[in-house]
Amino acid sequence: MTSELSRQDSVREAAASGIPSALADLGALVRIPSIAFPGFDGEPVQRSAEAVAELVRDTGLFETVEIRRAVIPGTDEQGKPAVLATRAARNGRPTILLYAHHDVQPVGDESLWQSPPFEPTLRDGRLYGRGAADDKAGIMAHIAALRAMKEAVGEDFELGVALFFEGEEEAGSKSFAQFLSDNADALRADVIVxxxxxxxxARTPALTVSLRGNTRFTMRVKTLEHASHSGMFGGAVPDAMLATVKLLATLWDDDGAVAVAGLTERDAATPPYSEETLRDEAGLPEGVSPIGRGTILSRIWNKPSVTVTGIDATSVRDASNTLIPEVSVVISARIAPGQPAREAYAAIEAHLREHAPFGAELTFSDHDFGDAFLVDTSGWAVSAAREALSEGYGVEPVDIGVGGSIPFIADLVREFPGAQILVTGVEDPHAKAHSPNESLHLETFRNAVLSEALLLEKLDRRDAGE
Incomplete structure (x- = not known):
């Protein structure tokens, strides 16, 4: 017991002392605009991968550190660069795979940022910048935890470790499944974080035990062969915008709940969560009502949602008295745990075709699917993670659902069915991932690093067969 306490105390000290350098390295990564979306320069993503690989090499812990790509299935195109590092387990110890991604979301309207998005800025106990939370902080939490292990235990610890730092998660992880298949032996692990x-x-850690699935697609609505004068034909001829507005409105009922037959809900209890908290965390002003029915968290975790995330139509600047012949919209739907994404998509497409007004012609394209995820919480790794989170944060962790999706987890489950998957993170509800003024709560980051370092130390004392 004394030696265990001594090791854990050393890990605590090493994790705390390593935070300044970890934040400095995080700041350097934030300065790289590694946006993997089509239409953006790919050079920063490559530069980001090289910077991450160098940080991994500098730990001195890995036998191999490489930047690799995989071919996107069905194309001749390669995916974005990922960092892959391996360290073999010894003496019967388990292997842990640590995942995060180094690509980031586009910044959107820069005028909405209080400080430049790619200039890391400290303000009120938070580090601001695109990727400061999602997910370059995830990368640095892994690296900082490994540094703490090396300093506290020595570089000859026996735990096996693999790192997979992806470069295209925000852009849909299009080569993810192929990457797993190509590198299955290197990535195979007992535990995946x-x-x-x-x-x-910001104070209470969590394990994510459920994630909604998703389907995303583009729908084109066409009603005319060509544009026509709205004064001459308006009132008799349906333009595409009228058809689109009427059609989209059928997706929700008067409460804002999804009204698509065939979309399912998950029946599961949710913890207390007030409307006041929702308003604070989501930026919902007084006077604007929440939507949906049931407990607030059941709406976010256990029920489907449908969002129109993009539209191609005549801009306000270019508006004229014209009946528009066609409109395209991007529809993003979140799927309740338990329903396959393709089944949900089929229900949405059937609904839209059934409700298309005025005989409007509908075309569907650019489909994307990701299945939901439910964690088996009975495994030993979950117990070890809860214990580490409690020790690292000084607060008992909670199990949460998340309304968002991490579609590639289904690929991990398929490729490594025997692995225990732990979904964690460094974000708090005010991180504003994907939004202007994204930020990382520094105290949360410190606690996350310590918790992961303690988890690594626990696994280093465990036999893989236990």
Missing amino acids: VADSGNWD
Whole structure:
């Protein structure tokens, strides 16, 4: 017991002392605009991968550190660069795979940022910048935890470790499944930690035990062969915007709940969560009502949602008295745990075709699917993670659902069915991932690093067969 306490105390000290350098390295990564979306320069993503690989090499812990790509299935195109590192387990110890991603979301309207998105800025106990939370902080939490292990235990610890730092998660992980298949032997592990989720709040850690699935697609609505004068034909001829507005409105009922037959809900209890908290965390102003029915968290965790995330139509600047012949919209739907994404998509497409007004012609394209995820919480790794989170944060962790999706987890389950998957993260509800003024709560980051370092130390004392 004394030696265990001594090791854990050393891990605590090493994790705390390593935070300044970890934040400095995080700041350097944030400065790289590694946006993997089509239409953006790919050079920063390559530069980001090289910077991450160098940080991994500098730990001195890995036998191999490489930047690799995989071919996107069905194309001749390669995916974005990922960092893959391996360290073999010894003396019967388990192997842990640590995942995060180094690509980031586009910044959107820069005028909405209080400081430049790619200039890391400290303000009120938070580090601001695109990727400061999602998910370059996940990468640095992994690296900082490994540094602490090396300093506290020595570089000859026996735990096996693999790192997979992806470069295209925000852009849909299009080569992810192929990457897993190509590198299955290097990535195979007893435990997989996916550091791409969040916590209950800035003080309370969480394990994510359910994620909604998703389907995303583009729908074109066409009603005319060509544009026509709205004064000459308006009132008799349906333009595409009228048809689109009427059609989209059928997706929700008067409460804003999804009204698509065939979409299912999950029946599961949710913890207390007030409307006041929702308003604070989501930026919902007084006077604007929440939507849906049931407990607030059941609406976010256990029920489907449908969002129109993009539209191609005449801009306000270019508006004229014209009947528009066609409109395209991007529809993003979140799927309740338990329903396959393709089944849900089929229900949505059937609904839209059935409700198309005025005989409007509908075309569907650019489909994307990701299945939901439910964690088996009975495994030993879950117990070890809860214990480490409690020790690292000084607060008992909670199990949470997340309304968002991490579709590639289904690929991990398929490729490594025997692995225990732990979904964690460094974000708190005010991180504003994907939004202007994304930020990382520094105290949460410190606690996350310590918790992961303690988890690594626990696994280093465990036999793989236990």
